[in-house]
Amino acid sequence: MEFPILSLMLAVPLVAAIACLFLNAPAARMVALFATLIDLALGILLWLNYDIGGAQWQFTERAQLFAGFQYALGIDGIALMLIMLSVFLMPICILASWDSITKRVGEYMAAFLLMEVLMIGVFAAQDLFLFYIFFEAGLIPMYLIIGVWGGDNRIYASYKFFLYTLLGSVLMLIAMLWMVDEAGTSDIPTLMQYNFPVGAQLWLWLAFFASFAVKMPMWPVHTWLPDAHVQAPTAGSVILAGVLLKLGGYGFIRFSLPMFPDASADLAWLVFALSMVAVIYTSLVALVQQDMKKLIAYSSVAHMAIVTVGLFAFNVQGLEGAMMVMLGHGLVSGALFLCVGVIYDRLHTREIARYGGLSINMPKYALFFLLFTMASVGLPGTSNFVGEFLALAGIYEVSTFVTLVCTTGIILGAAYMLYLYRRVAFGEQKNADAAAMTDLNAREWAMLAPIAAAVLWMGVYPESFLAPMRQDIAALETRLASVAPRYDSALDEGTPRATAANYVEYEGHEEGEH
Amino acid sequence: MSYATSLYLTGAEIGLSVTGLVLLLATAFMGEKAARGITIAAVAALFGALFFNLSLFDGGAAGVAFGGLFLADGFAVFAKSLIYLATIACLIVAPRYFDGRAEYRGEYPVLMLFNAVGMGMMVSATDLMTLYIGLEMSSLSSYVLASFARRNEKSSEAGLKYFVLGGLASGIILYGVSLVYGFSGTTSYDGIRAAFTADFSTGAMFGVVFVLAGVAFKIAAVPFHMWTPDVYEGAPTPVTAFFASAPKVAAVAMLVRLATGPFGGQVEAWQQIVIFAALASIVVGALGAIGQQNLKRLLAYSSINNVGFILIGLAAAAPAGISGVMVYLSIYVFMTIGSFVALLMLRDAEGNALATFDDISGLSTTSPALAWCLLALMFSLAGIPPLFGFWGKFVVFQAAVQADMIALAAIGIAASVIGAFYYIKFIKVMFFDEPKGAAPAKAPVSHWVVLALCVAVISPLGYLLTPWLGNLADAAAQALFYTA
Numbered sequence: 001m002e003f004p005i006l007s008l009m010l011a012v013p014l015v016a017a018i019a020c021l022f023l024n025a026p027a028a029r030m031v032a033l034f035a036t037l038i039d040l041a042l043g044i045l046l047w048l049n050y051d052i053g054g055a056q057w058q059f060t061e062r063a064q065l066f067a068g069f070q071y072a073l074g075i076d077g078i079a080l081m082l083i084m085l086s087v088f089l090m091p092i093c094i095l096a097s098w099d100s101i102t103k104r105v106g107e108y109m110a111a112f113l114l115m116e117v118l119m120i121g122v123f124a125a126q127d128l129f130l131f132y133i134f135f136e137a138g139l140i141p142m143y144l145i146i147g148v149w150g151g152d153n154r155i156y157a158s159y160k161f162f163l164y165t166l167l168g169s170v171l172m173l174i175a176m177l178w179m180v181d182e183a184g185t186s187d188i189p190t191l192m193q194y195n196f197p198v199g200a201q202l203w204l205w206l207a208f209f210a211s212f213a214v215k216m217p218m219w220p221v222h223t224w225l226p227d228a229h230v231q232a233p234t235a236g237s238v239i240l241a242g243v244l245l246k247l248g249g250y251g252f253i254r255f256s257l258p259m260f261p262d263a264s265a266d267l268a269w270l271v272f273a274l275s276m277v278a279v280i281y282t283s284l285v286a287l288v289q290q291d292m293k294k295l296i297a298y299s300s301v302a303h304m305a306i307v308t309v310g311l312f313a314f315n316v317q318g319l320e321g322a323m324m325v326m327l328g329h330g331l332v333s334g335a336l337f338l339c340v341g342v343i344y345d346r347l348h349t350r351e352i353a354r355y356g357g358l359s360i361n362m363p364k365y366a367l368f369f370l371l372f373t374m375a376s377v378g379l380p381g382t383s384n385f386v387g388e389f390l391a392l393a394g395i396y397e398v399s400t401f402v403t404l405v406c407t408t409g410i411i412l413g414a415a416y417m418l419y420l421y422r423r424v425a426f427g428e429q430k431n432a433d434a435a436a437m438t439d440l441n442a443r444e445w446a447m448l449a450p451i452a453a454a455v456l457w458m459g460v461y462p463e464s465f466l467a468p469m470r471q472d473i474a475a476l477e478t479r480l481a482s483v484a485p486r487y488d489s490a491l492d493e494g495t496p497r498a499t500a501a502n503y504v505e506y507e508g509h510e511e512g513e514h
Numbered sequence: 515m516s517y518a519t520s521l522y523l524t525g526a527e528i529g530l531s532v533t534g535l536v537l538l539l540a541t542a543f544m545g546e547k548a549a550r551g552i553t554i555a556a557v558a559a560l561f562g563a564l565f566f567n568l569s570l571f572d573g574g575a576a577g578v579a580f581g582g583l584f585l586a587d588g589f590a591v592f593a594k595s596l597i598y599l600a601t602i603a604c605l606i607v608a609p610r611y612f613d614g615r616a617e618y619r620g621e622y623p624v625l626m627l628f629n630a631v632g633m634g635m636m637v638s639a640t641d642l643m644t645l646y647i648g649l650e651m652s653s654l655s656s657y658v659l660a661s662f663a664r665r666n667e668k669s670s671e672a673g674l675k676y677f678v679l680g681g682l683a684s685g686i687i688l689y690g691v692s693l694v695y696g697f698s699g700t701t702s703y704d705g706i707r708a709a710f711t712a713d714f715s716t717g718a719m720f721g722v723v724f725v726l727a728g729v730a731f732k733i734a735a736v737p738f739h740m741w742t743p744d745v746y747e748g749a750p751t752p753v754t755a756f757f758a759s760a761p762k763v764a765a766v767a768m769l770v771r772l773a774t775g776p777f778g779g780q781v782e783a784w785q786q787i788v789i790f791a792a793l794a795s796i797v798v799g800a801l802g803a804i805g806q807q808n809l810k811r812l813l814a815y816s817s818i819n820n821v822g823f824i825l826i827g828l829a830a831a832a833p834a835g836i837s838g839v840m841v842y843l844s845i846y847v848f849m850t851i852g853s854f855v856a857l858l859m860l861r862d863a864e865g866n867a868l869a870t871f872d873d874i875s876g877l878s879t880t881s882p883a884l885a886w887c888l889l890a891l892m893f894s895l896a897g898i899p900p901l902f903g904f905w906g907k908f909v910v911f912q913a914a915v916q917a918d919m920i921a922l923a924a925i926g927i928a929a930s931v932i933g934a935f936y937y938i939k940f941i942k943v944m945f946f947d948e949p950k951g952a953a954p955a956k957a958p959v960s961h962w963v964v965l966a967l968c969v970a971v972i973s974p975l976g977y978l979l980t981p982w983l984g985n986l987a988d989a990a991a992q993a994l995f996y997t998a
Binding site: 067133143144 | 878879886893898899900904908909911912915916920923924927928930931934935938941942945946977978980981983984985
């Protein structure tokens with residue numbers, strides 16, 4: 001029996017979460033930071049021991065603990081990368097809450113650690129129902145994080161978050177019950193190879209889509225996201241944008257595509273249509289926001305639309321691009337929320353107009369903010385460029401029109417991000433209190449510098465991140481090959497004419513007849 | 515079947531009846547001072563009945579007593595164990611609750627004992643006459659218990675309402691029973707089944723519908739639920755906890771046995787009724803709770819809502835569905851007793867109940883342990899994993915899907931989201947709002963013990979029980995379908 005490293009990664013934050021409930025504020029902070037760092041170390045160990053090109057499912061654990069489903073864990077490259085993202089962001093979230101959370105610190109840290117357990121569990125679960133339990137359980141800590149430690153309108157936002165996502169996922173449960181009844185197993189790797197009847201796939205796909213589209217979030221069910229983001233405390237927004245939104249994409253890549261390939265192909269038009277609307281519409285909405293967090297929240301919706309488009313391109317570039325956008329966006333939007341948090345902690349407002357000229361009094365901050373802004377725009381050399389380029393290259397092989405619309409969205413993305421940066425960092429120092437803010441302290445350095453390094457690493461040498469996923473994405477492409485759509489701009493191969501172009505039809509006169 | 519075997523199989527009921535009679539005499543002679551001792555004796559008797567009952571299960575085979583009037587099979591053992599457990603829990607918390615009001619009397623445990631006997635008869639009955647006697651025995655003691663706080667107007671009102679409407683329901687059942695008897699010529703379950711399989715006339719159909727309507731009243735399923743909020747609100751809280759748990763288990767078990775036994779050949783005759791009652795209960799229970807300010811009324815609607823989910827399992831009309839019903843009932847008993855015990859612990863220093871949302875706002879700062887227990891209970895009632903309440907919903911919906919009732923499952927689960935709204939409102943009030951009223955006073959240890967046990971079961975640890983619980987429930991369901 002192998003060393004159960006995945007179970008250990010679940011157990012460490014769980015134990016720490018229970019401990020935090022009983023500790024005073026300083027002790028709870030230390031325990032939480034320590035536990036998340038241990039998990040990060042375990043995550044690095046996991047990555048180092050992951051055998052690229054080896055078995056598809058590694059570090060598998062099976063235990064028959066429950067009736068009706070199994071305690072089954074295991075990861076492939078895709079799950080590995082998303083787990084890495086989660087464990088990397090968690091210590092940063094704890095640091096981000098170090099000073100800004102002052103009431104009920106123990107409970108706060110417990111909620112975050114519980115969140116970490118559930119996120120790792122979602123990506124590592126190999127049993128359909130175990131996955132559902134982890135997936136759905138995330139609602140509880142997030143509801144508390146938004147509701148207890150959120151902003152002024154937190155109650156509305158927490159209700160909306162909870163009920164929206166719950167309604168999305170209950171129908172998925174019915175679909176799962178049907179699938180398990182039909183296939184006779186709840187083992188995810190087996191189900192990924194199971195061919196469900198084509199007629200049923202449509203309904204199953206729609207039930208899963210209801211859940212993942214809300215999580216993703218896709219237009220028009222994205223409206224919970226700006227509310228939740230704006231009202232959540234900084235670290236809550238980081239986790240929401242960084243990891244929770246990835247659950248939707250992970251769901252598509254793990255369930256919808258491999259389990260229902262025919263339905264995915266039949267309904268790709270729906271995904272494309274919703275994504276195109278999302279890219280253009282939410283980008284335009286982001287352009288007119290007065291609230292920094294809301295702006296970044298809308299930009300998340302636009303970025304996630306690139307992910308869905310890439311996923312439904314059904315080719316290697318599209319799928320790899322979608323994964324890279326997810327990872328890159330996890331880092332960059334998380335970092336942008338942290339940047340907002342840094343100045344929010346000082347001035348307690350998210351209104352863009354209250355700031356200005358921060359590059360004068362906070363040059364180091366402005367530099368980090370600039371880097372993450374550029375990364376969000378997709379500048380070459382940063383993480384998002386790799387993903388967006390690959391995703392768009394993938395979709396170009398399917399539909400030039402969709403590519404045209406989505407690329408326009410990227411231009412709009414540059415517009416709203418640069419406009420935001422100009423208003424916050426450049427220009428005059430309009431407000432005395434904003435001008436008096438101090439630059440980054442050591443704790444904030446420790447939060448932002450690792451993300452900046454990761455963003456550049458991913459932008460300059462994406463191979464480190466693509467290599468573990470390559471085999472799994474190739475397997476997925478093989479699974480989808482039979483239903484992959486045809487290139488819409490492919491030239492029609494006509495039938496050659498029977499005769500040469502300069503052939504003149506013989507009129508029936510014999511030579512010299514007249 | 516020898517007389518000795520009959521007595522042996524009904525041992526739990528006989529033991530409880532004798533203890534009840536003896537304790538009644540003791541109360542009459544020793545007065546109120548002995549109330550506490552009598553409660554302890556009653557709890558001991560119930561534990562005895564519980565263990566005796568479990569020992570019957572080891573045999574596995576069904577035993578018929580008194581010439582087919584009474585059946586001790588796996589199903590009855592399962593349901594009775596739950597009933598006794600719930601009664602014990604409700605007895606343990608009662609004395610300290612009534613302490614401050616000088617209302618506690620020895621009759622309380624005695625009535626609970628007779629109630630338990632009646633409930634045991636209900637689930638073991640294989641004859642309409644046994645059924646009716648068990649039902650009345652349980653109901654009559656319930657009416658008295660509802661108005662046990664005699665000096666309290668609401669409690670008296672609850673007792674009277676319960677009595678009038680309960681009497682009406684008993685009448686409806688009795689009318690149905692007479693029709694069934696008239697068209698089948700027998701009151702025995704097996705006989706009715708055989709007669710109905712041979713010839714199922716419209717008149718017999720009326721009989722079935724009347725019986726089901728009366729039972730729907732007892733389990734508080736829509737559209738016969740109107741009495742529930744008033745009775746639950748008015749009755750003393752330990753009594754409410756009892757009403758929401760043990761008698762509900764007994765009535766559901768009785769309904770299940772009726773539906774699969776005597777009416778088991780006519781599934782299509784009752785299936786539509788059950789489906790309607792299930793969906794209506796889920797929706798009405800959820801919508802009705804939204805506007806409530808009083809916590810007990812809210813939990814009353816929640817119990818209506820839960821009955822809807824239980825009926826979904828019955829609607830599947832298959833062993834898996836019945837097994838799901840039994841699992842759901844087991845989890846439901848822990849959730850509902852836990853919630854009501856938490857409510858009765860919510861009292862200020864003068865002993866006044868903190869009965870509304872305003873009273874418990876900010877509870878997480880004034881009494882964190884209680885607030886966290888309630889949080890777990892509410893999320894569990896809402897069916898959010900990883901709490902154990904999810905598993906109950908899971909098994910009944912699984913049964914519905916396996917029976918190809920996908921539309922029912924989809925509508926039911928979508929409606930459960932409406933229910934989630936008021937459960938999370940509960941949590942919002944406790945955790946997000948600032949404290950307004952007084953902090954709750956210290957609760958007695960006995961209450962904490964019961965609450966902690968319930969919360970431990972509905973916590974994620976409960977999933978470790980699933981293989982064991984699943985096997986027991988499967989065995990119970992198999993017992994019903996053995997003859998089918």
